[in-house]
Amino acid sequence: MPNVSRRTVLRTLGGAAALAAAPAPAEARAPRPPHDDDLGLLFDSTRCVGCRACTVRCREANSLPEDVKLVDGVPYDAPIDLNDRTLTVIKRTSDGADGAFVKAQCMHCADPACVSVCMLGALHKGERGVVAYDVSRCVGCRYCQVACPFNVPRFQWSSATPRIVKCELCRHRWREGKGAACAEACPREAVVFGPRAELRAEAHRRLEAEPGRYQGGVYGEREGGGTGVLVLSAVPFTAMGLPALGSEAVPALGETIQHGIYQGFVAPVVLFGALAWVTWRNRRAGGGGEGER
Ligand code: SF4
Ligand code: SF4
Ligand code: SF4
Incomplete structure (x- = not known):
């Protein structure tokens, strides 16, 4: 792996994995009550x-x-x-x-x-x-x-x-x-x-x-x-x-669960982003760019 140290990759992936493993609290959905002038x-x-x-x-x-x-x-x-x-x-x-x-x-x-x-x-x-x-x-x-x-x-x-x-x-x-x-x-x-x-x-x-x-x-x-x-x-x-x-409200439960799931998606996205960054750094380094020591 040219120019990018194993330690850096492990550190990057470790950080992302920690984020991925972090529990995503499902935020309760704010109620939308009817209004008197509706x-x-x-x-x-x-x-x-x-x-x-x-x-x-x-x-x-x-x-x-x-x-x-x-x-x-x-x-x-x-x-x-x-x-x-x-x-x-x-x-x-x-x-x-x-x-x-x-x-x-x-x-x-x-x-x-x-x-x-x-x-x-x-x-x-x-x-x-x-x-x-x-x-x-x-x-x-x-x-x-x-x-x-x-x-x-x-x-x-x-x-x-x-x-x-x-x-x-x-x-x-x-x-x-x-x-x-x-x-x-x-x-x-x-x-x-x-x-x-x-x-x-x-x-x-x-x-x-x-x-x-x-x-x-x-x-x-x-x-x-x-x-x-x-x-x-x-x-x-x-x-x-x-x-x-x-x-x-009928959508309340569904949206609370949905938001929990979508919050959970944040961590995999960070992990994916970290991997993409490592790949980009490797390619750049392989092409004669400045690598990490
Ligand atoms: S228009 Fe006739 S059918 Fe319609 S709500 Fe009034 S009484 Fe009932
Ligand atoms: S007339 Fe028809 S469209 Fe208009 S409020 Fe009554 S049910 Fe709704
Ligand atoms: S959920 Fe059904 S009844 Fe309620 S506003 Fe939508 S279409 Fe109308």
Whole structure:
């Protein structure tokens, strides 16, 4: 090994190995709580009569094509679930004798799993807490579909230039001073649009005014770290198909582990760098450069 002493190499590798062996503490991930002025929706299932005006108005407001299926030979625009043309849908669930209408859509999580896994920031936390989508950054990996605990993002499989489709809280309407089209269309105030603090106050006002009408508090106040869409119900939330989430944000555990792993990667990178440096020194020395004595 010309010009580079064995002792120097061993010293270099020893230092790097010591770094590699050093334990990398996994830093706990900072919580990202919801803010009072985040915009969102309150969905009160007990007021919903299943008219689907919200679904129709949502489609119009977002310039999406109809999703027509033939039922007994008759065409109906009545999707049974979210799809690449449907950002919100009303489903009927049953819990024994009781039934309830459920409005499926993006929940605009305070700390969203879809954002956590989106490597290029195509899905991101935008203005006023809305989980927004930027198609120009999307590589179509569909990790967001896997990560979302509410099974919301849909992918345009049939398109030559596919994109992820989900509710963005009608943010394109804000410039015109308008809110969510679904809330505007609802004849029963089953859907209310506004800042989170006002939605929470309204939810609690309804709970206190008619405690026998509801059960289970307000879904989304704490579940999954808080969601922008809050839900009131007469049946258990799990019977409505809402997941039983704890108060911790869904990405919290995953990111804490991930950060621990990535911190662990620092040491191998240092080791690799040290080896590269030794190689470079050797080559340079072999080419007549100044070597170490
Ligand atoms: S509901 Fe799903 S898609 Fe919507 S913000 Fe939460 S994780 Fe993202
Ligand atoms: S907020 Fe807008 S995009 Fe979202 S479900 Fe309502 S109408 Fe559709
Ligand atoms: S418009 Fe209102 S009442 Fe009609 S289905 Fe939608 S949420 Fe229910």
